[in-house]
Amino acid sequence: MEFFKKNPNRDITHPEIVDWVTAEFLKRNGEVFRDPDRQIRQLAQKGHLIKKAKGVYHYDPDFVSVRELEDFTNAQKAEILKRDNYRCVVCGRGIADGVELQVDHIKPKDLGGEATIENGQTLCAQHNFRKKNYKQTETGKKMFIRLYELSKAIGDTETQKFCADILEVFESNNVNGHIEWKK
Numbered sequence: 001m002e003f004f005k006k007n008p009n010r011d012i013t014h015p016e017i018v019d020w021v022t023a024e025f026l027k028r029n030g031e032v033f034r035d036p037d038r039q040i041r042q043l044a045q046k047g048h049l050i051k052k053a054k055g056v057y058h059y060d061p062d063f064v065s066v067r068e069l070e071d072f073t074n075a076q077k078a079e080i081l082k083r084d085n086y087r088c089v090v091c092g093r094g095i096a097d098g099v100e101l102q103v104d105h106i107k108p109k110d111l112g113g114e115a116t117i118e119n120g121q122t123l124c125a126q127h128n129f130r131k132k133n134y135k136q137t138e139t140g141k142k143m144f145i146r147l148y149e150l151s152k153a154i155g156d157t158e159t160q161k162f163c164a165d166i167l168e169v170f171e172s173n174n175v176n177g178h179i180e181w182k183k
């Protein structure tokens with residue numbers, strides 16, 4: 001971050017960062033810095049840097065302060081938990097049922113969701129995990145519906161049955177119910 005803070009608002013390519021970090025680390029600590037790539041990636045994942053392209057990073061001081069505003073404060077979390085009666089809004093389970101409760105952004109941070117009480121909801125760890133990965137299960141369900149319809153159209157009953165079996169599992173587990181599968 002020290003390097004990026006000295007070089008704000010500029011697209012910086014990977015070798016330039018690695019060269020600086022490696023040389024500085026050796027000079028200051030007399031040791032070789034291990035795996036700088038991973039450290040840089042983590043800074044980007046945590047929202048401190050903007051990844052402009054593969055191996056190109058950008059530090060914008062305003063962007064970082066905006067990111068920090070998007071996180072709920074402890075006081076906000078406490079208020080959201082209280083409003084939701086300390087229960088997951090999906091399954092109704094609470095701490096007494098042995099689940100861990102988490103405060104979730106209804107509209108996700110990376111889609112511009114803000115840290116407001118209205119944009120917060122209480123979820124158990126299981127439903128928070130499921131929500132975070134919902135996009136992938138949606139893609140999966142749509143893919144099997146497409147394959148189901150295609151195999152039905154060409155009369156491939158074996159593939160059609162395979163897809164139907166999988167889609168039944170989506171339905172029986174109540175996953176992605178908003179995506180309609182016409183049997």
Ligand SMILES: [Zn+2]
Binds near residue numbers: 089090093125126127
């Ligand atoms: Zn739940």
